[in-house]
Amino acid sequence: MEIIIKVNDGPSPSSYKDGDIVQAFTLDEIYYHHAQQKCNVDNFGLDEVTGNRSPEQLLIKFLERTKTYKFERLNSNEVKRTNLITNEVSILNKTPNADNERIDVYAYLVRRLQKASHLIFGKSGREYWYGKERNDIDIGAVWNDIETHSDYLKSEHNNFPFSDVEKRHFIAINTSGRSYVGDSFTRVELSGDTVHTRQEVAIEEIPENPSEDYEPILLAKRKWFVPYWDLATELGSSVDDLRNVNHACDCRKPMNEREHIDILTYDKIATGVI
Amino acid sequence: MATTTVSIGSNQSIDTETPATSSGGGPSYVVTFGTTPAGIHVGDIGFMDTEDAGGGNASDYTFLVTAISGADITLKYLTDTASKGDNSPLGLYTGGGSSGSPTQAPMVFKRAFSTITLFEAMIDDSSPDYWGSSDDVVGELHADSNFTDATVNFDQKQSLSSVTLSVYEDDRHDGTAESGALWKPTANSGHNVGILRINIDNMIAEWLDISLDSLDSRNTNRAITLVGTNDDNIIRNNLIHDKGGNPGSTGPVGIQALAAGATSDTLSILNNIIYNIVETSGDHTVGINMNQWQGTGNIYGNTLYNLVSNGGSKYAYGILFGNDSDNTTNIKNNIVAALSGSQERAYYKTNASSTVNSANNLSDDTAGATYDAEDMNQSLNDSSALTGKTLAEIDFVSTSAGSEDLHIDVDSICIGAGVDLGTTNGVNIDIDGETMSGDWSIGADWVSAGGSESFLAFID
Numbered sequence: 001m002e003i004i005i006k007v008n009d010g011p012s013p014s015s016y017k018d019g020d021i022v023q024a025f026t027l028d029e030i031y032y033h034h035a036q037q038k039c040n041v042d043n044f045g046l047d048e049v050t051g052n053r054s055p056e057q058l059l060i061k062f063l064e065r066t067k068t069y070k071f072e073r074l075n076s077n078e079v080k081r082t083n084l085i086t087n088e089v090s091i092l093n094k095t096p097n098a099d100n101e102r103i104d105v106y107a108y109l110v111r112r113l114q115k116a117s118h119l120i121f122g123k124s125g126r127e128y129w130y131g132k133e134r135n136d137i138d139i140g141a142v143w144n145d146i147e148t149h150s151d152y153l154k155s156e157h158n159n160f161p162f163s164d165v166e167k168r169h170f171i172a173i174n175t176s177g178r179s180y181v182g183d184s185f186t187r188v189e190l191s192g193d194t195v196h197t198r199q200e201v202a203i204e205e206i207p208e209n210p211s212e213d214y215e216p217i218l219l220a221k222r223k224w225f226v227p228y229w230d231l232a233t234e235l236g237s238s239v240d241d242l243r244n245v246n247h248a249c250d251c252r253k254p255m256n257e258r259e260h261i262d263i264l265t266y267d268k269i270a271t272g273v274i
Numbered sequence: 275m276a277t278t279t280v281s282i283g284s285n286q287s288i289d290t291e292t293p294a295t296s297s298g299g300g301p302s303y304v305v306t307f308g309t310t311p312a313g314i315h316v317g318d319i320g321f322m323d324t325e326d327a328g329g330g331n332a333s334d335y336t337f338l339v340t341a342i343s344g345a346d347i348t349l350k351y352l353t354d355t356a357s358k359g360d361n362s363p364l365g366l367y368t369g370g371g372s373s374g375s376p377t378q379a380p381m382v383f384k385r386a387f388s389t390i391t392l393f394e395a396m397i398d399d400s401s402p403d404y405w406g407s408s409d410d411v412v413g414e415l416h417a418d419s420n421f422t423d424a425t426v427n428f429d430q431k432q433s434l435s436s437v438t439l440s441v442y443e444d445d446r447h448d449g450t451a452e453s454g455a456l457w458k459p460t461a462n463s464g465h466n467v468g469i470l471r472i473n474i475d476n477m478i479a480e481w482l483d484i485s486l487d488s489l490d491s492r493n494t495n496r497a498i499t500l501v502g503t504n505d506d507n508i509i510r511n512n513l514i515h516d517k518g519g520n521p522g523s524t525g526p527v528g529i530q531a532l533a534a535g536a537t538s539d540t541l542s543i544l545n546n547i548i549y550n551i552v553e554t555s556g557d558h559t560v561g562i563n564m565n566q567w568q569g570t571g572n573i574y575g576n577t578l579y580n581l582v583s584n585g586g587s588k589y590a591y592g593i594l595f596g597n598d599s600d601n602t603t604n605i606k607n608n609i610v611a612a613l614s615g616s617q618e619r620a621y622y623k624t625n626a627s628s629t630v631n632s633a634n635n636l637s638d639d640t641a642g643a644t645y646d647a648e649d650m651n652q653s654l655n656d657s658s659a660l661t662g663k664t665l666a667e668i669d670f671v672s673t674s675a676g677s678e679d680l681h682i683d684v685d686s687i688c689i690g691a692g693v694d695l696g697t698t699n700g701v702n703i704d705i706d707g708e709t710m711s712g713d714w715s716i717g718a719d720w721v722s723a724g725g726s727e728s729f730l731a732f733i734d
Binding site for chain 1: 284285286313319321334336353355356357384385386387388389391392395396398399400402403404417418419420422423424425427429430432444445448449450451452453454456458460461462463464465466467485487488501522523524532533612665666670671672673674675676677679681683684706
């Protein structure tokens with residue numbers, strides 16, 4: 001789990017405050033960001049004959065693992081849609097089916113092919129493409145493919161790619177959970193809501209039956225904070241350095257050196273800050 | 275006013291090249307490199323890790339790419355960590371070599387910001403270094419990887435003249451989902467808060483592809499919210515799509531004005547496509563909700579498709595507006611189709627005392643007669659409206675799950691059926707980025723009435 005923290009109060013009452021957790025990322029999210037860069041369409045060329053995207057193995061595997069559907073043009077009118085999760089197959093054409101689904105495949109493809117970064121594969125008249133990103137991507141399998149077809153290593157892509165600007169105006173840290181056996185523990189990665197709640201907005205409790213026009217009252221731009229000014233030892237950097245915009249603050253550590261999330265992060269409401 | 279563009283994306287190693295020549299007196303330098311950098315764009319950062327000739331006195335220099343003309347890259351000095359001050363990139367050294375023959379430092383090109391949230395946090399900052407205090411600032415998304423920001427709240431811009439959240443030209447969607455830079459949150463935004471929340475005047479949000487598909491079990495129920503300080507806001511050419519589930523006590527909305535603003539304020543919602551917004555447990559669903567807005571609202575050229583509410587007395591609204599008697603809504607060239615709910619209210623003007631200027635809107639055969647494009651809940655009797663049209667008549671290119679394409683096909687009745695809306699606020703730029711001319715279409719996509727769009731030669 002990685003966190004990026006605001007340094008110094010913003011200029012307005014509603015601005016971010018010193019120590020606010022601006023964003024938080026799970027390790028899987030970090031891996032996926034890097035995987036998308038490695039498998040970005042711009043890294044793969046076009047077929048010189050058809051002008052369609054060249055079906056290089058890594059790109060095709062990436063799409064098969066990250067998209068829900070594969071579409072294959074059968075003829076001038078029909079498209080075969082395969083759900084890559086369930087293997088359910090449908091034939092689509094200009095006539096609406098029971099779910100009001102239809103497609104004019106010719107018009108569809110003409111527009112896609114106008115964009116230089118299109119992802120249309122195959123021969124003219126037998127094109128295929130992929131659609132709708134999955135919500136439960138097996139990031140381990142995606143990286144297996146990347147490691148098989150490139151020199152990139154998953155183990156070298158454990159950190160979110162914060163920019164230099166960000167590392168000087170904010171503090172990047174990482175943290176861990178603990179898995180106990182008796183009194184001893186091992187540090188573990190955190191995931192899901194444990195991570196994402198740390199980046200939430202502080203909102204007044206919503207009434208039981210609000211109107212459709214109900215607007216929540218924002219108490220603060222962020223609900224959680226890291227009192228980094230008290231954690232110089234844990235973060236391995238002086239407070240002066242952490243607050244110096246001319247000093248890039250990257251306090252991310254290997255897993256075995258990370259502090260527990262409860263040592264670093266605090267709920268402003270629960271602690272009475274707001 | 276000066277315009278400063280900064281890039282937003284996750285690519286922090288676009289290219290590394292060594293400066294070869296430099297001209298200009300600073301803070302902007304026209305620089306050529308031994309090899310012309312590849313893949314860089316205006317708004318990217320050039321970073322140099324330097325030391326004095328002969329070594330020592332380190333400083334990290336940051337430059338902003340402000341123009342690219344062939345091999346000539348214009349770089350503006352921004353900061354350096356040792357506060358040495360403005361310098362040309364040519365003549366900054368690695369510390370290697372000798373004092374008499376130092377080694378020129380290379381420049382590493384990166385995106386300026388990695389996430390939309392961190393860009394917004396710098397907009398909120400009083401001394402950001404990267405733009406002038408009264409600039410027009412443009413943040414351009416690049417399709418390096420998905421943007422997963424759960425909620426981004428633009429609520430301060432200090433003394434900036436304007437803020438634009440846009441997408442780099444080559445990374446814009448083509449009118450269909452996942453065809454360019456994709457904003458796909460995976461975590462709660464907060465109920466009724468919004469994924470993109472705007473509370474500043476003079477802001478443009480454009481070319482965003484916002485997918486809510488990962489949020490079916492989340493409390494996120496609104497894509498773009500306008501909080502009240504929204505004078506001269508323009509929301510244009512965006513895709514908003516695929517919200518399902520039950521987000522909580524109130525249902526999903528594509529674009530919503532949460533507060534009234536001022537009577538003199540103007541808010542424009544132009545050429546957006548909003549589709550597959552489906553509530554599954556006891557709530558209304560709304561495509562565009564401007565009900566609270568008391569200023570002027572321009573709702574032009576939007577396409578709304580497949581909006582589904584759930585439960586008794588829970589309605590599927592296309593465009594909901596005009597609750598405040600001071601409100602004037604100009605509503606033209608919109609398509610609302612495929613509604614489903616206990617009532618299907620394609621267009622709903624709430625208060626008879628508010629003002630509406632409507633023309634050439636379309637509702638399909640799912641809309642209730644009282645709430646169609648002709649009457650809008652107020653018996654407007656707009657004779658320019660197209661009502662009761664079938665999906666076959668509207669003729670979207672594709673309504674197939676996973677390959678939705680809500681461009682209109684060449685047989686659509688929408689072609690040539692719109693009213694000319696001029697060029698103000700880019701209303702004449704359609705969802706593909708095409709400039710409309712001649713006869714206007716209804717909806718977010720323009721197709722020339724004379725024939726097909728600018729189709730490529732294509733082997734069928």
